[in-house]
Amino acid sequence: MKRSALSAEEKSIERALLRGAYKPVGRAEFRHAAQAIARRKKDAVLNIRVNRRDIEDIKRKAGRLGVPYQSLISEMIHQLAA
Numbered sequence: 273m274k275r276s277a278l279s280a281e282e283k284s285i286e287r288a289l290l291r292g293a294y295k296p297v298g299r300a301e302f303r304h305a306a307q308a309i310a311r312r313k314k315d316a317v318l319n320i321r322v323n324r325r326d327i328e329d330i331k332r333k334a335g336r337l338g339v340p341y342q343s344l345i346s347e348m349i350h351q352l353a354a
Contacts, residue, residue, distance in 0.1 A: 311350075312350070318349075330344060330345060
């Protein structure tokens with residue numbers, strides 16, 4: 273079996289796993305986490321017209337937060353819908 277090289281992040285996870293930093297979770301907690309991940313899945317496309325200045329402001333805010341502006345908009349919609 274060919275072993276592939278791990279990234280720095282993967283190596284960090286492997287080290288944490290080997291020293292026991294992760295613990296198993298019960299079915300209910302696992303199901304809750306799986307449902308939370310599924311709710312974040314982006315499976316629809318939305319095309320809307322918005323004010324150019326609003327988009328520029330959102331892009332600046334996303335830049336300050338260090339996230340892509342489309343991800344920020346998606347998160348804002350998710351929070352509004354919840």
